Amino acid sequence: MIPAKAQPPLPRDKLILSEPPGDERIEMDVLFVGGGPAGLAGAIELSGLVKAANEAGDGPGQISIGVLEKAGSLGEHCLSGAVVNPRPFRTLFPDLDDSDFPFQQPVTREAVYFLTPKRAIRVPTPPPMRNEGNYVASICEIVRWLGERAQAMGVDVFPGFPASALLVNGNRVIGVRTAPSGLDRDGNPMSNHMPAADVVAKVTALAEGTRGMLSQAFFEWQQIPSANPQIYALAVKELWETKRPVDAVIHTLGWPLPGGAFGGSFFYPLEDRVAAVGLVVGLDHPYRSLDVHVLLQRMKTHPLFAQYLQGGEMTEWGAKTIPEGGFYAVPQRRHGDGVVVLGDSAGFVDVPSLKGIHYAMESGIAAARAIFTALTANDTSAHMLAAYDRSIDASYVMKDLYRRRNMRLAFKDGLVMGGIKAGLMTITGGRFPGGKISMVSDAAVARSSDGAVPFTPDGTLTFSKVDAVFKSGNATRDTIPSHLITGGDVPGELAAYYASVCPAGVYEVVDGKLRVNPPNCVDCKATDVVGPRWTPREGGSGPAYKRM
Amino acid sequence: MGAVLVVLEQRDGMLKRVSLEALAAGRVVADAEGSEVHALLMGPPGVSTEALGRHGADKVLAAATPDLALYQPDAFATIAANQVSTGNYDIIVLGATAMGRDLAPRIAAKLGAPLAPDVTSLTANDELVVTRPVYSGKAVFTLRVVKRPCVISVRPNVFSPTDAAKPGAVEGISADGVVAARATTVKVKEPEKAVLDVAEASIVVSGGRGLKGPENFHLIEELAEVLGGAPGASRAVVDAGWRPHSEQVGQTGKTVSPSLYVAVGISGAIQHLAGMRTSKVIVAINKDKDAPIFKLADYGIVGDLFEIVPRLIAELQKIRGN
Numbered sequence: 001m002i003p004a005k006a007q008p009p010l011p012r013d014k015l016i017l018s019e020p021p022g023d024e025r026i027e028m029d030v031l032f033v034g035g036g037p038a039g040l041a042g043a044i045e046l047s048g049l050v051k052a053a054n055e056a057g058d059g060p061g062q063i064s065i066g067v068l069e070k071a072g073s074l075g076e077h078c079l080s081g082a083v084v085n086p087r088p089f090r091t092l093f094p095d096l097d098d099s100d101f102p103f104q105q106p107v108t109r110e111a112v113y114f115l116t117p118k119r120a121i122r123v124p125t126p127p128p129m130r131n132e133g134n135y136v137a138s139i140c141e142i143v144r145w146l147g148e149r150a151q152a153m154g155v156d157v158f159p160g161f162p163a164s165a166l167l168v169n170g171n172r173v174i175g176v177r178t179a180p181s182g183l184d185r186d187g188n189p190m191s192n193h194m195p196a197a198d199v200v201a202k203v204t205a206l207a208e209g210t211r212g213m214l215s216q217a218f219f220e221w222q223q224i225p226s227a228n229p230q231i232y233a234l235a236v237k238e239l240w241e242t243k244r245p246v247d248a249v250i251h252t253l254g255w256p257l258p259g260g261a262f263g264g265s266f267f268y269p270l271e272d273r274v275a276a277v278g279l280v281v282g283l284d285h286p287y288r289s290l291d292v293h294v295l296l297q298r299m300k301t302h303p304l305f306a307q308y309l310q311g312g313e314m315t316e317w318g319a320k321t322i323p324e325g326g327f328y329a330v331p332q333r334r335h336g337d338g339v340v341v342l343g344d345s346a347g348f349v350d351v352p353s354l355k356g357i358h359y360a361m362e363s364g365i366a367a368a369r370a371i372f373t374a375l376t377a378n379d380t381s382a383h384m385l386a387a388y389d390r391s392i393d394a395s396y397v398m399k400d401l402y403r404r405r406n407m408r409l410a411f412k413d414g415l416v417m418g419g420i421k422a423g424l425m426t427i428t429g430g431r432f433p434g435g436k437i438s439m440v441s442d443a444a445v446a447r448s449s450d451g452a453v454p455f456t457p458d459g460t461l462t463f464s465k466v467d468a469v470f471k472s473g474n475a476t477r478d479t480i481p482s483h484l485i486t487g488g489d490v491p492g493e494l495a496a497y498y499a500s501v502c503p504a505g506v507y508e509v510v511d512g513k514l515r516v517n518p519p520n521c522v523d524c525k526a527t528d529v530v531g532p533r534w535t536p537r538e539g540g541s542g543p544a545y546k547r548m
Numbered sequence: 549m550g551a552v553l554v555v556l557e558q559r560d561g562m563l564k565r566v567s568l569e570a571l572a573a574g575r576v577v578a579d580a581e582g583s584e585v586h587a588l589l590m591g592p593p594g595v596s597t598e599a600l601g602r603h604g605a606d607k608v609l610a611a612a613t614p615d616l617a618l619y620q621p622d623a624f625a626t627i628a629a630n631q632v633s634t635g636n637y638d639i640i641v642l643g644a645t646a647m648g649r650d651l652a653p654r655i656a657a658k659l660g661a662p663l664a665p666d667v668t669s670l671t672a673n674d675e676l677v678v679t680r681p682v683y684s685g686k687a688v689f690t691l692r693v694v695k696r697p698c699v700i701s702v703r704p705n706v707f708s709p710t711d712a713a714k715p716g717a718v719e720g721i722s723a724d725g726v727v728a729a730r731a732t733t734v735k736v737k738e739p740e741k742a743v744l745d746v747a748e749a750s751i752v753v754s755g756g757r758g759l760k761g762p763e764n765f766h767l768i769e770e771l772a773e774v775l776g777g778a779p780g781a782s783r784a785v786v787d788a789g790w791r792p793h794s795e796q797v798g799q800t801g802k803t804v805s806p807s808l809y810v811a812v813g814i815s816g817a818i819q820h821l822a823g824m825r826t827s828k829v830i831v832a833i834n835k836d837k838d839a840p841i842f843k844l845a846d847y848g849i850v851g852d853l854f855e856i857v858p859r860l861i862a863e864l865q866k867i868r869g870n
Contacts, residue, residue: 023708024783026822073843156825160840161818178818191757192836197818540838 001288003530004443006494008487011533015217017165021175021198028066028156030371031201032364033163033176033214035069036078037139037357038343039207040146042364042371043067044092047153049372060375065155066199068178070162070523072540074147075140076473077209077523079237079320079548080357081266081276083107083249084137087396088361093149102145103135104270109248113304115255120304123253127426128352128404131249136268138276138547139357160539166214166339167198171222172381173339175200176214181538187481202380203371205340207364210321211525212345213536219331219341228328228409229441230347232321233263234526236296236503237278238471239270239316239547242308246275251354253415256298258451261285262411262418265299266354270547273312277305280354282324283442283529284412287451288496293319293503294455297462310461317463317471318548319503319524322356323347327398327405328436334392335385340367348392350400351408352422359397366391403430409437443530447497465505469520472504473544476519483518483537484527490514498531507532549583550638550696554605555628555655557647558591561617566643566702568603568709573670573702574641575604575710580672583638585714588631590624590723592617601716603709608718615727618736619647625654626726632659637697639676644701656699663699664691668706681789705793746795747802751777751810752827754797755785758813758834758853762790767857768812774864780804782814798823813853816841833857 032039053059071077163176182193250267263281279296343360370388411418495514498507528534552574556567584606642648656663755768781791809827832845
């Protein structure tokens with residue numbers, strides 16, 4: 001079974017609209033689509049540049065900067081490990097000290113274990129994974145903090161308004177259309193209906209996060225290639241009040257992942273008795289029934305985890321994909337006329353060090369500088385915005401990604417060979433083995449073996465998907481129209497595959513047929529990678545993460 | 549085929565936007581019938597007519613004299629009716645503003661022509677069909693206008709100015725003798741205790757669809773009065789005809805930044821939020837706890853406005869009474 005064969009195409013005609021904006025349009029100078037670390041860092045840097053230039057007397061005058069966010073409140077759709085590299089925070093807030101930033105605690109101790117079903121074997125920490133000088137943090141808290149800073153600087157942040165389509169004129173992006181709200185299951189307006197609104201801007205910065213729909217549509221529309229297709233991993237994460245303190249940043253490899261899957265776990269202490277535990281698995285595995293949520297549940301029964309979690313309480317649950325393709329999967333151009341693409345949407349994630357937040361912010365800062373220059377020159381064409389790509393290409397972002405360009409890709413041959421190759425790559429600074437390891441898209445990987453392991457959750461240490469979705473804070477109304485596009489008649493085997501890919505129970509097999517429960521969706525985008533397409537829906541739908 | 553005569557409106561020597569909207573409506577008829585649009589400007593000398601050609605006027609007829617600076621009901625109606633009688637005109641279009649509502653029936657009466665007032669849509673294929681909302685927008689009349697000439701007034705902010713480049717050459721017409729008519733406007737006096745303009749008030753109380761109907765807007769007016777503020781409205785209720793456009797807050801209405809903004813029964817379309825986000829203190833009253841307005845509000849009351857607002861008014865009156 002090859003998932004790509006049954007995958008519906010990207011609904012480009014709905015995502016790219018070549019029509020003039022409506023009369024009720026909102027006009028901005030710069031619009032950031034997505035209120036995550038990339039979009040907010042960009043908005044903050046840009047407003048700072050404008051203010052400084054205006055005070056110096058050679059600024060562009062009043063510049064309106066907006067941020068659209070699909071979550072009901074800032075941060076509610078953000079999920080990350082997270083151990084954060086503070087570098088872009090220092091760039092963005094030179095007057096602040098590390099202790100002012102919204103981090104939980106510095107990383108003091110760290111350990112990497114290889115797990116067998118019963119044992120945990122300590123292994124040396126691979127150099128790219130070393131976290132000295134980094135901080136454990138919650139991306140939700142970071143984003144809320146950045147949002148307050150942005151608003152204090154005059155940025156207009158609009159949570160609850162997803163962008164559902166790019167508005168274009170010829171090759172120029174002129175803004176976005178928001179998703180309407182208050183529609184019933186059949187798409188008819190209800191009493192609280194709010195129609196779509198057009199927001200036009202001189203520059204639209206796409207900072208949608210992982211697997212951004214408008215970003216995907218932009219790259220496809222402009223036929224912008226990358227050397228390798230982007231590949232993704234799915235992360236499922238829980239927040240726990242632990243029975244006893246977790247005193248180190250812990251990563252594990254091995255059990256319970258089957259041999260053909262690439263991934264690992266993270267276990268991060270946020271407070272004395274609050275810890276994050278999660279499992280990340282590449283979607284390029286050959287299994288029809290691999291279920292990351294179930295694997296995480298099994299993993300928690302391992303003594304390494306159970307000693308902390310047993311008797312504690314799971315307080316939050318969530319899931320999200322991660323673009324893992326690295327250097328060779330970054331699109332060759334991340335700008336166009338009136339548009340730039342930032343952060344995860346552009347694929348700025350380094351898998352060997354398990355980080356992307358600082359790259360997202362760095363890309364926002366670089367984009368803001370290019371946009372500022374373009375606004376000052378009164379020319380926001382691709383010619384001017386190309387400065388953004390040049391700046392990122394010359395920065396540590398692309399240098400890091402280049403050095404580790406083949407590291408994640410080496411693991412398609414399994415953990416042992418991958419580990420040996422990755423070690424050599426580290427020693428040689430990426431020169432071994434040289435060249436490029438080619439990849440296919442996740443959806444093109446044949447699912448040749450079953451890989452199912454029966455598991456029954458106990459409701460205290462391990463949980464069903466229904467309980468999990470409840471803990472994501474997802475309170476999407478039941479009557480929402482479906483935002484998921486399945487490929488017509490889905491055969492039973494494929495339906496079962498979708499059900500195992502989706503961590504939130506959106507897909508079920510009932511009487512051998514696919515049943516879709518759209519309100520369960522937590523916007524992780526996993527099935528958008530290998531199966532049914534995700535599209536933007538009513539603002540405020542989906543999870544409501546607090547400290548993920 | 550007779551031409552279309554669009555009667556323009558100016559104030560203090562500046563064309564009002566509704567003039568361009570009326571031109572757009574006139575253009576629809578003229579294009580369908582293959583005729584021309586003539587714009588009739590009555591006002592003081594020096595009104596800029598530069599935009600008219602760009603927005604669809606084939607010709608501009610200007611009766612420019614200081615005596616016409618203010619709206620003169622008799623004179624305006626006479627000039628317009630004379631123009632229709634001496635020229636070859638089938639349709640006369642005006643904006644349904646305060647002036648248009650007064651002037652349109654006068655012109656119609658002088659010509660013995662039918663009048664379709666306050667029109668919100670217009671089609672001119674084979675025959676002229678217009679619609680107008682009635683009963684505060686709860687029902688819509690569809691009118692087929694058969695007789696020529698006929699007078700139509702169009703509701704402001706419904707038609708968008710059209711980009712149709714036409715010659716727009718200006719031709720002066722005489723207003724001699726008509727100004728000294730039976731009655732003239734001498735002066736326009738602002739009301740002394742005017743209801744505060746929503747764009748200038750330091751306190752704004754806005755109502756939205758949650759009020760259920762125009763008959764409940766007295767709650768907004770009373771709350772605004774007891775707070776010493778101005779009433780405002782969301783676009784949804786202005787579109788529905790519950791409130792005048794002058795009260796609309798939002799990107800397409802008026803952008804406000806008062807020291808206190810009270811949003812009652814407004815869920816918060818992004819245009820509305822964009823139009824009031826800079827208010828210093830924002831209070832929202834809404835029964836839907838997930839309404840976007842609460843994300844912007846400093847204080848939020850989740851509940852039934854029909855219970856909350858009367859109690860608020862009563863309490864505020866008590867405080868003021870002391």
